[in-house]
Amino acid sequence: MLRSGLVDIKKDDAISLFQSMIRSRPLPTVIDFTRLFSAVAKTKRYDLVLGLVKQIELNGISCDLYTLSIVINCFCRCRELGFDFSVFGKMLKLGYEPDTITFSTLINGLCLEGRVSQAVELVDRKLSEAMALIDRMMDNGCRPNEVSYGPILNRICKSGNTALALDLFRKMEDRKIKPQVVQYNIIIDSLCKDGRLEEALSLFNEMETKEIKADVTTYNSLIGGFCNARRWDDGAQLLRDMITRGITPNVITFSALIDSFVKEGKLKEAKELYNEMIARGIDPDTITYNSLIYGLCNEKRLTEANQMMDLMVSKGCDPSIVTYSILINGYCKAKLVDDGMRLFHKMPLRADTVTYNTLVQGFCQSGKLNVAKELFQEMVSIGVPPSVMTYGILLDGLCDNGELNKALEILDQMRKCKMELDIGIYNIIIHGMCNASMVDDAWDLFCSLSLSKGVKPDVKTYTIMIGGLCKKGSLSEAGMLFRKMGEDGIAPNDCTYNTLIRAHLRGSDIGTSVELIEEMKRCGFSADASTINIVMDMLSSGRLDRSFLDMLS
Numbered sequence: 001m002l003r004s005g006l007v008d009i010k011k012d013d014a015i016s017l018f019q020s021m022i023r024s025r026p027l028p029t030v031i032d033f034t035r036l037f038s039a040v041a042k043t044k045r046y047d048l049v050l051g052l053v054k055q056i057e058l059n060g061i062s063c064d065l066y067t068l069s070i071v072i073n074c075f076c077r078c079r080e081l082g083f084d085f086s087v088f089g090k091m092l093k094l095g096y097e098p099d100t101i102t103f104s105t106l107i108n109g110l111c112l113e114g115r116v117s118q119a120v121e122l123v124d125r126k127l128s129e130a131m132a133l134i135d136r137m138m139d140n141g142c143r144p145n146e147v148s149y150g151p152i153l154n155r156i157c158k159s160g161n162t163a164l165a166l167d168l169f170r171k172m173e174d175r176k177i178k179p180q181v182v183q184y185n186i187i188i189d190s191l192c193k194d195g196r197l198e199e200a201l202s203l204f205n206e207m208e209t210k211e212i213k214a215d216v217t218t219y220n221s222l223i224g225g226f227c228n229a230r231r232w233d234d235g236a237q238l239l240r241d242m243i244t245r246g247i248t249p250n251v252i253t254f255s256a257l258i259d260s261f262v263k264e265g266k267l268k269e270a271k272e273l274y275n276e277m278i279a280r281g282i283d284p285d286t287i288t289y290n291s292l293i294y295g296l297c298n299e300k301r302l303t304e305a306n307q308m309m310d311l312m313v314s315k316g317c318d319p320s321i322v323t324y325s326i327l328i329n330g331y332c333k334a335k336l337v338d339d340g341m342r343l344f345h346k347m348p349l350r351a352d353t354v355t356y357n358t359l360v361q362g363f364c365q366s367g368k369l370n371v372a373k374e375l376f377q378e379m380v381s382i383g384v385p386p387s388v389m390t391y392g393i394l395l396d397g398l399c400d401n402g403e404l405n406k407a408l409e410i411l412d413q414m415r416k417c418k419m420e421l422d423i424g425i426y427n428i429i430i431h432g433m434c435n436a437s438m439v440d441d442a443w444d445l446f447c448s449l450s451l452s453k454g455v456k457p458d459v460k461t462y463t464i465m466i467g468g469l470c471k472k473g474s475l476s477e478a479g480m481l482f483r484k485m486g487e488d489g490i491a492p493n494d495c496t497y498n499t500l501i502r503a504h505l506r507g508s509d510i511g512t513s514v515e516l517i518e519e520m521k522r523c524g525f526s527a528d529a530s531t532i533n534i535v536m537d538m539l540s541s542g543r544l545d546r547s548f549l550d551m552l553s
Contacts, residue, residue, distance in 0.1 A: 007039070011048060014040045018052050022059060030056070034067045046074035065091065153183055157190035165190060181207070185217045192225025200225060216242070220252045227260035235260060251277070255288045262295035270295055286312070286320050293323060297330025302339075305330055321347075325355045332362030341371075353379070357390050364397025372397055392425055399432025407432055423455050427464055434468030442468050459485075463496040470503035478503065479512075494525035501527070505534050508543070517551060527552045 009017075018036060021028050033056050037049050053063065053071055063071070068091045075087065156165040169187050172179055184207050191200035200222060207214055219242040226235040235257055242249060254277040261270035274292060277284060289312040296305035305327055309319055324347045331340030340362055344351065356379040363372035376394055379386060391414055398407040411429055414421060426449060433442035446465045449455045457465075462485045469478035482500060485492060497520035504513040517527070527535070535552065538544040 009036075009039050009043060011043075011045055014045070014048065014052075018055075022055065027059070027061065030061055030064050030067060033061065034064070034070065037067065037070050041070055041074060044077070046077045049074045050078075153186045157186055162187070162190040162194050162196070178210075179212075181212055181215055181218065184212060185215070185221065188218060189221035192221045192228075195225070195229060197222075197225050197229060197231070214242075214245075214247070216247055216250055216253065219247060219249070220256065223253055224256045227256045230260070230264065232257065232260040232264055232266075249277075249280070249282070251282055251285050251288065254282060255285065255291065258288055259291040262291045262298075265298070267292075267295040267299060283315065284312070284317065286317055286323065289317060290320070290323050290326060293330075294326045297326055297333070300330070300334050302327075302330055302334060302336070319347075319349075321349045321352050321355060324349065325352070325358055328355060328362075329358045332358055332365075335366060337362040337366050337368070351379075351384065353384055353387050353390060356384060357387070357393055360390065360397070361393045364393060364400070367401065369397055369401045369403065388419065388422060388425065391419075392428055395425065395428045395432075399428060399435065402436075404432045404436045404438070421453070421455065423449075423458050423461060426453065426455060427458075427460050430461065430468070431464045434464060434471060437472075439468045439472040439474075457488075457490070459490050459493050459496065462490060463493070463499055466496060467499045470499060473507075475503055475507060475509070492523070494520070494528065497523070497525055498528045498531045502531055502534055505531075505538065510544070510548075514548075514551065 014036065018033075021033065021036070033052075037052060040052070041049050049070065053067065057063065068087055071087050072091075153165050153168060156162075156168065165187055169179060169183065172183070184203060188200045188203050191197070191203065204214065204218065204222060207218070219238055223235045223238050226232070226238065239249060239253060239257060242253075254273055258270045258273050261267070261273065270292060274284065274288065277288075289308060293305045293308050296302070296308060309323060309327065312319060312323075324343065328340040328343055331337065331343065337359070340359060344355065344359060356375060360372045360375050363369070363375065372394065376386065376390070379390075391410065395407045395410060398404070398410070407429065411421075411425070414425070426445065430442045430445055433439070433445065442465065446457065446461065449457050449461070462481065466478045466481050466485075469475070469481065478500065482492065482496070485496070497516055501513050501516045501520070504510075504516065520526070532552065535544060535549060539546065539549060
């Protein structure tokens with residue numbers, strides 16, 4: 001039985017077989033026990049293997065090189081690296097010569113624990129404990145192979161240090177070790193995630209030059225990278241290229257492209273890709289369906305979005321909380337918040353923060369503030385943690401619906417809870433104060449941001465405050481703040497300029513308006529609809545010359 005191999009052996013069967021082997025006389029050889037340990041290790045029951053190995057040693061059976069290699073692998077997988085090196089030392093004391101597999105296992109263990117240097121030392125170029133082990137392999141006459149380097153490359157890339165990984169990748173070649181598709185894929189994927197697409201393509205072309213065949217993983221990394229960079233045409237071209245080369249795309253390939261097309265507002269193209277994947281016999285997954293449902297919701301095609309969810313269920317693909325949140329958001333954006341609420345009550349999954357945020361915002365925007373408050377209280381009471389965004393949505397709703405005092409109470413509670421408040425929260429409050437004609441209070445809060453709140457005002461903060469001062473009629477103070485904005489290194493945006501231009505037009509200060517318009521145009525901005533409307537009103541009443549309109553264009 002042992003000689004024929006043990007595939008997917010169950011725990012109880014393994015223990016039963018081991019016990020019968022221990023009772024056998026004469027005892028089976030260590031080779032027989034090692035076959036059993038190897039089979040159990042493949043089922044990922046590493047603790048069981050370690051326990052069984054201990055028992056054979058208690059029964060006077062000495063482990064050989066292969067048994068000890070399995071033990072090292074099990075300790076690695078259990079993240080017990082200290083024991084790993086203890087076994088390695090024992091191996092050396094017993095006179096065994098560790099082979100490439102043993103060293104590769106230890107290197108993998110080091111990488112699993114994250115003990116890979118985050119940067120190359122500029123002086124001695126030490127890479128890591130794992131790299132030191134590779135050097136030791138060579139000292140012991142073991143030639144590292146591409147498998148030895150794989151875990152290190154993978155770990156370095158996951159730590160975000162692609163440059164270091166690329167340096168190590170080239171060192172492999174210096175040591176006459178030929179990287180294979182797996183190693184290329186690790187680097188290409190990391191380059192794509194860093195947005196270094198041209199370098200990734202260069203490495204991809206290098207593979208072709210060296211006659212290393214790219215696989216679906218290679219293409220998925222590249223397609224995902226181009227899609228994230230909104231270069232969906234390049235992503236689509238890569239799809240055609242891989243099909244031409246006989247590489248079968250999978251659900252990850254299509255999902256990345258479908259998501260990209262949807263986000264670009266190209267739902268028609270996304271559905272064509274969906275139809276193609278169906279024609280190829282590739283089953284869409286939750287991510288695929290979510291992207292399509294999102295696209296349909298964005299176009300307010302809610303009936304079709306619901307039909308798509310029904311279809312995914314009929315295909316055995318369970319909707320996730322993300323699916324429901326997308327649909328609920330679709331209802332809210334279409335001003336059908338009550339329908340969104342009905343779906344919320346029907347869904348079989350526990351709502352998360354995003355779901356609640358969507359509904360709270362929907363009810364705030366529809367003026368049903370009491371329902372929004374109830375939802376907020378509900379999420380707190382059932383243990384769904386409100387995020388800063390949740391509070392921001394609620395504060396914005398309160399301010400927009402004339403409940404500034406309640407918003408200030410909540411802000412005070414947030415401070416007492418020592419929540420990290422970002423500038424977005426303060427922008428909402430300052431805007432609410434300005435709208436409630438509490439411009440002086442808004443100014444006090446604005447001035448305290450950098451001093452006592454530890455938050456730096458952004459362009460939106462300045463624009464809101466400038467708007468508040470303009471509304472109060474304090475145009476000179478607004479102008480001073482506008483200049484201070486530049487001194488603080490914050491460039492005005494189109495909203496800032498338009499706010500000031502409208503204020504000066506209302507005050508019949510045409511000269512300053514002209515100066516601001518010219519400056520705005522030099523910065524590449526143009527008049528918005530509100531500014532155009534004021535100009536048109538002033539033209540019709542004869543307060544402006546016709547040439548003013550030409551200047552805006």
